[in-house]
Amino acid sequence: MFSWRAEVRPGVWVAFTNVAAGNLALHVGDDPAAVHRRREELEQAAGLGYRHFRFMNQIHGNTVAVFAGSPASAVGAAAPTAGAPTADAMVSDGQPLAVMVADCVPIVLVGESAAGGPAAPLLGVVHAGRPGMAAGVVPAAVARMRALGAENIGAWIGPSICGSCYEVPEGMRADVAALVPAAWCTTSQGTPGLDLPAGVRSQLAADGVAIEYSGGCTREDGELFSYRRDARTGRFAGLIWTGAAE
Template identity: 45%
Template sequence: MFFFRDTADLDPDRASGSRVEVAFTDASLDLREAAGLPAALEALRSATGVPFARMDQVHAADVVDREGAADGVPTADGQVSAARELGLMVRVADCVPVVLADLASGVIGVAHAGRRGVQEDVVTRTVERMRLLGATELAAWVGPHICGRCYEVPATLREEVAARVPSTYAETSWGTPALDLGAGVTAQLAASGVAVTTVPGCTREEPRLHSYRRDGDAAGRFAGLVWLS
C-alpha cells in the first residue's frame, strides 16, 4: 500500500506530543475518481486511523483551508489544515506531490505541482497559507514524480517554464528538451526557507507507481498523504 512512510515528532509544548505522519502510496491502490475510490479511501483510513480530504486538481495555484471534515472535494491544487483527526491528500500520476508540516504547531499542507503549478508557484502559495495559520518550522517531503530525464517537452515550452523557474531546465536521457519539475519545486521550497526531504523514484521508470506518461489513459493515481498521530 505504501511506497514510502516517515514520521517526525512535533514540539511537545505546542502540539501535545503528537507526531506528523507522511506517506506516499503505491500502485496497489488506485485513487482516481472512479468506482473503486471509496474502497481505496476506506483502506487508507483503516491503515492510518484518519479520513483524508482530497481535491479536484486542475493544474492551477489555488489553495484552500480544510477545517476538520473530509467531506467535499474543492477545486484546488493546494490545501492546508490546522485540524486534528484529519489527513490531507494530493493525487498524482507524474506531477510532483508535495506534503508539508509545521513541526512546531502541527499545521499540515499538500500541493499538486504539475508543469503549470510549478510555473504559478503553487508550492509557495501553500507555504504562505500555512504560515497564516501559524506555521513557523516547516518541513516538506517531495514525493516521486516523472524525472527530468523522462519528461520530454517541446523546446519552446522548456524555454517558457525555465524563464520563470530556471532550475527546471533539463534534457532527456535521449537528448531532447525536458523539464525537471522536482528540481523546480525543491528550489521554490528552499527559497521559502522550508527544509526538504526528497523521496526518490521516477514514476515513468518505477513500476510500483502510477504514470500517465507510461500508461496513458489507463494510468491510476497514487497519493501523497500527511496527518497527525
Template identity: 40%
Template sequence: MGIGANWLVPDWPAPGNVHARVTTRAMAGHSRAPFDSLNLGDRCGDEAAAVAANRAALVDLLGLPASPCWLRQVHGAGVWRAESPAPPGDPPEADAAVTARDNQVLAVLTADCLPVLFCADDGSEIAVTHAGWRGLAGGVIEATLAKMRAKPSAILAWLGPAIGPASYEVAADVRDAFLDRDAGADQAFTASRPGHWRCDLYRLAWRRLAASGVERISGGGFDTRVDARFYSYRRDPRCGRFASLIWKD
C-alpha cells in the same frame, strides 16, 4: 524512505505528531485493470463504485483518524485552508491544502506529477501540494507557503514520487514557462532533441522552495514512469492515481 505493508512512509525529520503515507499499486483494492487495484482517482475513467470502495478501505488500511479531504485538482495554484471537513461529494477546487487541525487528513492524487508535503517544525501545521509543471510554474508552492502561518524558515518539505528527469521530455513551452520567471531554472533542463528537453521536476521544486526561504527539504529521487509501485500517466495513459497523505495529532 520506509515501507510497510506495501505503502511508503516518508523519511524526513518531521515532529512526532506529524504522520504521512504514500499509497502504492501493491495495496489491495477493488479496481479492475487497467486501474488495478487501489486506484483512488475518481476522474480517470475507473468505475465510481470501485473508487468509492477503495477510498473507504484506505481509512482502515492506513489506520487514518478520518477520511481524507480530497480535492478537485485542476493543475492550478489554488490552496484550500482546511479548517473544517470538505462537504461529502463536493471537494474544493484546489491543488493544495493547509490545516492546523488535529486529525484532518490532507491528500493529493498523482500519477507523474510531484506531491509535496509540508509541516511546521513544531508540529502545529501541515500542508500538501499537487505540483505538476503547470502548478510549479504557476506558483502553487509559493501559494501554499503563503497560506501557512509558520514562517518558511520553520517549515520542512518532502518531495514525493514523481516522474524523473530521465523519463520526462518536454517541449519549449514548458521550459519557457519557468525561464520567463527564473533564468536559473535552465539548470533543470537538459537538451534531448531539437526543441525538446529533459525536465527535472525535483530540481524545479527545490529552487522554488529554497527561493521562498524553506531550508529543510527532503525526498526526491523517484521516477514513477519506471517504478512499477506507482501509477504513471506517461507509462500508461489509462491508469489510476495514488495518494500522498499527511495528518497530525
C-alpha cells in the same frame, strides 16, 4: 500499500502510496464505489479511526484551500465543490490531507504553530504539475501556512517523473524555465526536458523550507502509476495525518 511512510514529527505521519493501494482518483473512469472502498482501506491502514482524508479536485492551478479553525475557504480562485475543494494545494490545522498524482510532484508540508499554547502542527499538501509549478502553487501554499502562523516548515517530496524522462517541446521548456530556471534540463535522449522535482526544490529552498525527503521517478518505477508511461492509468497519493506513535 505504501511506497514510503514515516512519522516525520512527533505524532505527524507522511506517506506515499503505490499500485498496491490501487487507484485513488474518481476522475479516471474507475468504478466510484471501488475508489471509495480503497480510500476507506487506506484510512484504516493509516489508523484514522472516524476521520477521513481530504482530497481535492485538482486543476493544475495555484488555488490553496484552507481547513483551519473555521469552515473551509479557498484562496486563489475556485471555491469548494461537491464536498472537495477545487484546488491544487490544501492547508489544515489537523485534518488529514491527500494529494493525487501520476507523474506530477506531490508535496507534503508540515509546520509548527505556537500560537495560543503548545506547538501544534499545521499540515499541507501540494499538487505541482508543470502548469501549477509555473503558476506558483508551491510558494502560495507555503505563504498560506505562514499566514496561519506556521514555523519551521519541512517538505517531503514524493515520487514524480524525473527530468531524464520528461520530454517537452523546446518552446515549453523555455516558457517554464523563464519562470522556474531550475526546471530547465535535457532528457536522457538529449531532447528538451523539464525537471519538475528540481524546480519544486528550488521554490521551496527560496522560501526557506527544509526538504527532508524526495522520492524517485514514477515513469521508471512499475510500482507507481505514471501517465507518461501508461496513458490510461490510476493515481497514487501523498498523505499527511496526525496520530499516536506506532
